[in-house]
Amino acid sequence: MYAILDIETTGGKYNEEGITEIAIYRFDGHKIVDQFCSLVNPERSIQPFVVNLTGINNDMLRNAPKFYEVAKRIIEITDGCTIVAHNAKFDNRILTTEFDRLGYDFSMNTLCTVELSKKLIPDLPSYSLGKLVRTLGIPLSDRHRAQGDAKATVALFKLLLTKDTSKEIIQSLTGKDPKRQLEPKLIDIIKDAPTSTGVYYMHRKDGKIIYIGKSKNIKKRLTQHFTNDNRKSKRIQLDVTSVTYEVTGNDLIAQLKESEEIKQSKPIYNRALRKTLFNYQLSSFVDENGYINLSIEKADGRKKAIITFTNYQQAKSSLFRITEEFQLCQKLTGLYDTETNCFLHTIKECKGACIQEEAPEIYNQRVQKLIEKYSYLHKHMLIIDKGREIDEHSVILIENGQYKGYGFYNLNHQINNVEILKTIINPMQNNRDAQHIIQGYLRKNKVLKIVNLDANTVN
Template identity: 65%
Template sequence: MYAIVDIETTGGKYNEEGITEIAIYRFDGHEVVDQFISLVNPEREIQPFVVNLTGINSRMLRDAPKFYEVAKRIVEITEDCIIVAHNASFDYRILQLEFKRLGFEYKRKSLCTVELSKKLIPEMESYKLGKLVRALGIPMSDRHRASGDALATVKLFQLLLDKDSEKNIIQQAVKTEIKKKVATRLLDILENLPSATGVYYMHNAKGEIIYIGKSKNIKKRVNQHFTGKNNKSKKIQKQVAAVTFERTGSELVALLKESEEIKRKRPIYNRAQRKNIFQFAMGSYVDENGYIGLRIEKADGRKKHITTFTNMSQAKHVMFKLTEDFKLCQKINELHSSKSQCFQYTIKECDGACINQEDVTSYNKRVQEAIDRYSYANKNMLIIDKGRHHDERSAILIENGQYKGFGFYSLNYQITKREVLEKIITPMQNNRDVQHIIQSHLRRKNRFKIIHLQ
């Protein structure tokens, strides 16, 4: 659990400042679950430059609560939380200073979004909050007011969590929480999981990830692990101390993220997972008459395939459907064995390529259209799908036929401006597994919105 904090102060000499406004958003890594926003009477003079910057003056604070009146609420909303702020050393120091004046020692772990941004989004022109969120396409209002700055920091922190491919932020948070819960029962873990699409991470008592999975219903899937009777389930039940998760909204994003995370983290109970999730592929050839034929063949990492399949049944289903949709020849596509015309020709669903009657150029043009539907080779495009909540969408970036990664956006200019798009996309590895995942999902008609890029 995190407490996203922003504080406005009076300015002045070091360790003599007072708080004029505070905003705290309690954030579980997915959504804000509580918030506290208040002006504060600092009982001291506000520096003129601060008044000009924030618009907060002494007259506005005359009837505002003093710090001791809001201190209890601050303690409660930040309990068991990691303090997160943009330039956290300042905000955390000011909080400690105010509590010290009351004779209370205030201690929390803290994270700085300036430092995290420099690490996870390098080479930005500026890491000042306003310029940084503007460059990332994050909407911001009430600049230099606690609520506006804190809310922008929430959105920035969500983006940083997405980009933290090593999961260092989450693992540290889990480790902190586990220490405070000596015995975490499986039912307690389940209670905090959503019935949503995403990726889940099982941690041991050290915070280490021992298993990664994906599901359209995270709670239901984790419950199956917890009630399973096989050896792997029993070992997981014995060792699991916490389960964290990331909503994706999109099943495709969940599959891509799961594949990447397993390869990157190599959890102990994922090692039995097959290296290749596909066995068959669609290839092409040119026959003696110049017609392009499509065929099912064994998947081979040394070859470039049009698309791949999990099993022969899936391969045949797709091949028959493709042949029918584009009015191709079953014989040329090696789906019908015959020395003369194919069966489809006898029922007038083939124009006679099997007996060299159809124009080669016309036939091959339809074959190329079929290949274009089932392959994204050399294409530049965005695959748009569901987001984590109703006003958000996910975007999967393909450049020159290579999978580059994915991101989430809520404003159209975040994906229409190339420089912003590249910053919100979390880079991912392109490999045969993700190519298979993307190709198999693209075969499902009307499932996604495709934006072709220049």
């Protein structure tokens, strides 16, 4: 399955571009089975030369969805696909960068129709999309607009598939049957792996752990490790001799275990996660006029964080979304540096806290709702979810607003009796990484139930 796409951007410096339009066609090798096209508000200005090229201007994008609003649809339509694009390296980099800003790892195999065309149809004067499709008699409308260019790329790719009669080029670019490429030791490791959710540990010959990971399907994730051809994966493939694993039953405990155990064991191939994963935080303070202000700061364990973020760009994008969601003032959230009113007040979307038109008591109520949303539901609580087996549940203990650890139980009296509860809990470190993982998971996912230990009630 292929996801054939085209992206228009704002232009500008490398890795600072934003998406202005995206079109994706899901193609099964014969016909289009799904499609998605949308303008995108890049939350930055478009370079004048791009406006002249595409016809897309800032006014057209003012009410368009932002990237985070279309991200889920992009993930859905590209699921299980190889990305195909004309100059795929550029389009894939743009998408990867946007998802990185959201803290999501978007990693896909790619095929480039420029490179394929050069190999399958050599000696043409130009391989730009416009000139190439004209040479091949492929219709192209709305040049330099995502939908028109993506539709032309579909037709081009379909032609290239028919020209590749030996299938050698396509196979070399998409990867041959992984099972035939794998060494026997790697095939044996995959064969013995479970399809369950949990944490896995890669060992070298002397037993030392060289990599720790987590997955909702351990077998599938190991297959990806052992068939990937990037430098890190190739080194792992050479060094690994065995893999052990621990089933957790649900993804939340898997994330928490992975985060803590990487910091403890410091495997050589987990360099990125040895330190804290969340380097920025959203904090609050009350100004001289009584308004609660928000600010993005470097993560500091001594200060209380409302939310933590992987990087500054992710923090800023989230703060724009939060400001809009809770109808906050851009001046008081630090997004608009001004001595007078903020931009949102100019367009009548801010109620005037920036110039003290709105009473601080009223404005602060909305800020408190934000803080409550991103805080633990209760200071003392149990998070109950699926266990490793059908008749088992998992439990995470939060005490005094701090993560204490996790455990598994079969009988209800094990969580109703505090002394028994503490014996089944595996103690874990409370840090901002754990807090971010738990709070983020609870916002995005449903658990079986939450027990408020103070009120002894179930939500």
